[in-house]
């Protein structure tokens with residue numbers, strides 16, 4: 001029983017990160033109607049920026065404190081992601097208003113390549129470390145109430161907590177501020193939103209900024225775990241099955257979808273692995289997504305996709 | 310009716326609009342005076358909705374000009390139109406379906422919001438006070454339209470007639486100087502129509518809002534409007550006070566010829 005709960009918690013914690021990345025996809029899809037293939041490149045770019053800034057800042061400013069250097073690096077990286085968002089709106093989105101989905105999709109592929117190129121030429125293409133002082137050692141909890149206690153990976157726990165906090169904060173922002181309301185309005189109906197005086201361009205910049213921020217946090221978490229390297233761009237593709245499962249248009253869908261996939265991966269690895277061979281964790285999410293594509297393409301919570309007439 | 314109206318506030322000059330080979334509007338000119346209720350009528354497919362869409366820049370005409378308070382626009386867009394004080398409702402209700410009635414109305418206040426993103430994000434005092442002030446304004450609109458009981462309901466769950474009313478509410482929350490209404494009474498029962506008529510007249514009367522109204526129900530049109538434009542197959546075939554239009558033989562035959 002203790003082991004099952006451990007696996008479950010491990011899955012939930014991993015899933016929270018998937019939710020975070022999936023949220024990036026959903027936000028952009030809702031606001032600008034495009035599936036953003038550059039999400040992975042954004043994670044990589046943001047992680048590169050964070051890794052390099054945190055190494056450069058002690059040199060530039062002569063700061064000794066790790067915490068302060070990381071703090072400044074985070075703010076710089078976040079600002080950089082907003083500049084990127086602004087440029088994407090200026091140079092790409094603005095010129096593609098009312099184009100069909102395929103054109104926009106290609107455009108985001110283009111953005112991905114440009115980001116990867118610029119990222120490696122500014123920040124270099126070695127493997128870098130991000131050290132934000134994540135605790136590495138596992139910890140035993142609930143020894144009193146469950147026999148044998150529960151062994152929890154502290155790093156995963158902190159990561160999940162941060163992801164959950166960010167998701168919660170974003171949710172508050174969307175629900176409680178007038179800009180958040182405008183974002184929801186644009187997501188619901190572009191035409192009507194414009195007609196009541198909501199500027200689409202500004203909303204796009206904001207949404208891409210938020211997606212950039214999400215990418216930064218995901219990049220830091222994964223980067224400190226796996227090192228900052230090219231493969232980080234593909235880790236974000238783990239968000240893909242999540243949005244297929246949860247539905248591209250649903251924020252709760254992204255969150256719940258991420259948790260389901262996180263838990264599914266871990267449980268199937270542990271309990272099905274011995275039966276049909278290991279490595280299930282790698283393909284589980286994609287298989288589940290495939291099933292959904294076949295039988296429920298709009299996902300658990302998404303709206304039925306109907307072509308506009 | 311003998312009511313006095315102000316100056317021409319909105320002037321359309323030789324507007325032509327085509328979709329591929331389909332001519333939706335051909336060389337249409339007419340004007341709207343301040344404070345009047347101006348109706349656009351005509352059989353289905355006559356180009357009425359296209360006309361409204363041109364006025365607030367959803368469609369861009371191939372030819373013609375829009376003159377709004379003396380300012381010339383060849384390329385209007387919905388955002389510019391909103392800033393210039395034009396608000397509208399849509400023939401196929403375009404509310405934000407996932408949001409509550411009050412949130413839908415609050416979006417109508419968007420142009421009037423002064424606080425910036427950061428101030429809102431930190432729930433800064435002035436931003437919060439501003440939010441409350443807009444909220445009070447929206448409550449006035451809610452009272453005016455008598456929809457207090459549904460203020461928290463997601464609009465997607467409301468019956469059609471009430472959605473139409475909320476659509477009007479969102480447009481009113483903008484405090485527009487010109488209000489464009491695309492068939493606000495379509496699909497309503499008699500009682501709902503009477504309510505809607507009353508709201509339209511009250512808006513015009515109490516706030517002095519200029520109204521451009523598309524409506525199918527001839528009885529309603531003749532009752533509420535000050536002047537009427539008649540379209541048929543994208544052309545203007547009549548223009549004048551209701552009695553003139555009623556007496557216009559071309560209008561009569563267009564309406565007798567069409568299925569009404």
Ligand SMILES: Nc1ncnc2c1ncn2[C@@H]1O[C@H](COP(=O)(O)OP(=O)(O)O)[C@@H](O)[C@H]1O
Nearest residue numbers: 328331333351352353354355356357358359360
């Ligand atoms: N977005 C559009 N694309 C193509 N054709 C359109 C579009 N909007 C309107 N039309 C055409 O323009 C003509 C006028 O339509 P519309 O303005 O909706 O008429 P009404 O509102 O008077 O019923 C119709 O023939 C219609 O098919």
Ligand SMILES: [Mg+2]
Nearest residue numbers: 357358359400
């Ligand atoms: Mg119409």
